[in-house]
Every structure is written in C-alpha cells, then in structure tokens.
Amino acid sequence: MSISRKGFLAGLGATVALAAAGCSTGPTAAPAPTGGSTAGAAPTPVTLMLNWYPYGEHAGFYYGVEKGIFARHGIDLKIQAGQGSTKTVQAVGGNQVMFGWADTPAVLSNIDKGVKARSVGVFLQTTPSSVQLFEEKGVKTPADLKGKTIAVSAGDAPTVMFPTYLKKAGLQPTDVQTQNLDAAGKISAVLAGQVDGLIGFAHDQGPTIAAKSGKPMTYLRYSDVGLNYFSNGLIVNPETISSKPELVKAMVAATSEAYAAAAKDVDAAAKSMEGKDPQMPALPVLTQQWTETIKLLSTDATKGKAPGTNAASDWDATIKVLADAGLIGGVKPASTYFDASFQPTA
DSSP states (O other): OOOOHHHHHHHHHHHHHHHHTTOOSSGGGOOOOOSSSOTTSOOEEEEEEOSSSOOGGGHHHHHHHHTTHHHHTTEEEEEEOOSOHHHHHHHHHTTSSSEEEEEHHHHHHHHHTTOOOEEEEESOOSOOEEEEEEGGGOOOSGGGGTTOEEEEOTTSHHHHTHHHHHHHTTOOGGGSEEEEOOHHHHHHHHHTTSSSEEEEETTTHHHHHHHHHOOOEEEEEGGGGTOOOOOEEEEEOHHHHHHOHHHHHHHHHHHHHHHHHHHHOHHHHHHTTTTSSTTOOOHHHHHHHHHHHHTTSOOTTTTTSOTTOOOHHHHHHHHHHHHHTTSSSSOOOGGGTBOGGGOOOO
C-alpha cells in the first residue's frame, strides 16, 4: 500500500481530472441528484459527525457545502465536531447521527465489539500516523528516537500501532519512553518542552504546533517503514444502508465529488472552513493541513480513481496489518467491515 510521491502526483492529476469533469461548481453544469431527494424536492437533512474538531482534512465537506455539491446530490449537510473516532463510530452505531467520518482502525475494532457500523468508503488511504518532533531535536531516523520521551494517547490507533512501528523500524519498545496524555495535552507538552515529541496525524498536530511555536517539525511516518493501513472515511449504520440505500449512495458520491473539487482549489477549499467552528485553526494552518491531506487520497491501487474508491487489495492489507497488531480479532473478509455497493464513479 505504500505510494511514491511521483506515482501519487500522477494519480492525483488523473483523479482530479476524472472527477472534476462532472462536478463544475457552476449551477448550469450541475449533475443530477443521485438519490438523496427527488428532483424539485427539498434536500434531505443529513448530519455528519467528524472524527475530531474540524481541521484541514475536512475541507472537502465545507467546500462541498459552500459550492452546492451536496445540495445538488439532494443532501442538506450539517457538519458536527467529533471527540475521537471511537465516539463517532459509537454515535453512528447508536443512530445518534446518520453518517460518521472515522479512522478505519477504530471502525474495525468497534465492529468487532458489536457496534453497528459499516465503512462505505475510505478516503484517506495512506495512514498519516507519525512521530512528530521539533527539527531542533535532531531526530532524522527512527534510530534517533532512542532515549526520547514521546507523548501518546492510550487507545487511539497511532498509539496502539506504535509498538508495531518500532518493531518495523528495528527498535525495542524499551528504546522509547512514552507519556500518556489526551489530545490537547500532547500538543501542550510538546510546546512546553515537557516531552520530545508526540504521536498523531502528520497533517493535523504538526502544522498546528509549527504555527504556534514558529519552529519547523520533523515527521517520522509509519508508512516510511512499510507500516500502512487505511485511515479516515465515511461510515454508516447498516440499518441506514438497508432503509435508505439511495441516500447512502448520494452521500458517498457527493463526498467524492467534493473532495475532488477541493483538491483542485486548495486555497478556496481551506478558506471555506474559516470561522465555521470556534476550534478551527488559522487559515495558513488549514491550508497546509488540506495540502497534506490531498497526498493521502489514493494508493498505487487506486490512482486515477475518484476519491473514496477502495481497492480490495488495500482492504485485505489493512485488515492483516490490524490483525497482526492485535487491534482486531484476526483476519476476516473485508465485507465484515466494508460495503462495496456504494463505490463512487468518476
């Protein structure tokens, strides 16, 4: 599932060209709704719970709302902040919200525990999980982490996968000290110099810390040592799939179109988020976060495809990685977790 930068850029160009061909933001070129509501009817109200407070990764949703993409697919989208992927999965499973945007490891582990949820399309197909430190720490390779103290958050996917990362990097768990903190506490500890770095998403915490401190960051990505798996994507309760399949299809199609359009218009996509939530980062941070997110939207197996298109081989690889790490209870068919009926088309 690893992806070269050259291959990614070629694939992204094809992806955007394919997806944008049918998604002009001008009203005269709008595609017909795909099932959210009938022609002429009011759009269907839909609530989407994010994995966390809004940050640049979510620009596709805000841009899609601003440009009327979701409305043209018959959806009146309300975006709701989350408090971690596990809570988002559980909210979807309890029918508290219709759709969720959650990290695949959390989705799979909760499904294994009996939560009623299904993935209907992963959009971040290369994990952004990484160890993040100030450049001044002098850490350039995983071996340089020996003796360092890293802030973690017990139970989240990057932390659970950290021992596997160390193993793939040729390190022992005892080579690195960890300090358990919540998400906000990790950032504060790095800024205060209480820890050497943190574990998190490279396109989230790192740009925020760099903006607040004025210091450049170093990222040791899990994918750089061959540890890769799916990250964030759309989830829904199986009951909604059964009762409202056309709405699910419309939501996946609109999200795919919105992310493709936002990838073509980086600055405007980031700006569409400004002022929409009190927790929102500053515009330069949002822009950097969204720019980094675009790099995660495909793998070698899905380059040239519409965002949210998932390859069976990538699902199989993700399931094996998470099973080997003990995050899920063994290797199971992808259909245990993923409904492929709603794959987007270009």
